[in-house]
Amino acid sequence: MQADVQTLKRAVLVAADRTALNGLIENIELEPAQDEWGSDFLRVKLRMKHLDGIDDLELVNLKRAIQDDVGDIDERFPSVRFSDAG
C-alpha cells in the first residue's frame, strides 16, 4: 500500500494539526528512499517557521503523529527530519 506524494503531504499536515506545533510547518519535502537492505522508506524533511524555543518532546510527538497517520495509508516508514526557515 503506497500513496502519492501529495496525499502523503496532506497526511503530514493533518497529523501536525493535532499537535502543539500546528501551523509551524512552512514546507514539506518528501522523497522515497531505500535503507541499507533495500527496504523502502520515506525521507520527510519539514522546514519549520522556527525551531528556537520548541521543546524536543513536541518534535518527538509530531514525529509520532506523522508516523501513525502516514502508516495508515502507506507501508513505507516516514523518517522525519527538521530544518529551520531562518
Place this chain on the structure above:
Amino acid sequence: MASYDLDMLEAAERLLDRDIGQRGPLPQARIRRSISTAYYALFHFVLDEFCRRVVGTHSSLSRRRRILARTLSHRGLKRTFDKIRGRAIDASVAEFLATSFVTGGPAAAPGFARTLASVFADTQTVRHDADYDLNVSFSEKDARTIVTQVRRSISDWRAADKESDRDFKQALSVLALLEGQLRGES
C-alpha cells in the same frame, strides 16, 4: 552504576554541547556523531534487554548473554520491530505475541513496545544517513530530538513491569532471536 546505554546517551548529548560564547550552527560532524551514538545507545539497550529476557539476569550468565548478543543483527531487530510498530501487530506474529493476559490476542503491541519499535526504525534510518550520506544534512534539533526520543523510549520500556508487559517483552525477545520471522514465513 550507569548502564552502557545511558553512558552512550550522555556522550551523544555532550557532542551537542556548546562552548561558552559559541554561536552559529554546530559542525555537521558533531551532529552526525551524536545521532549515530544515540542509535547505538538504543541498539545496545535492546541487545542487553533481549538477552536478559532469554538467558537470565544473574551475573554468572553475563558471558552467555554477550555471546548471544553477538548473534543479534541490526537487520534482524529492524524486521522484528517492523512487525509491532504499526497500529496493529503484523498478522504473521500476532498469535505468537499474544498472551494469556489479553483475550483474543493483542491487536496492537503495548504502548511502550510500539514506541520503542518506532524509535528504533526512525533512529536506524537517520543513523544510516548520518553515517554514510553527506548529501543529507541534519539540524542540531534533529540530533536533540533523536537523543530525547531514545532516552524516553528506554525509560518507558524499563517502567513497564506488569505481568503482561514482561510476558510481551519475553516473547518479543525470542522473536528477535529468530530475526523477526517465524517458521514458514517467506
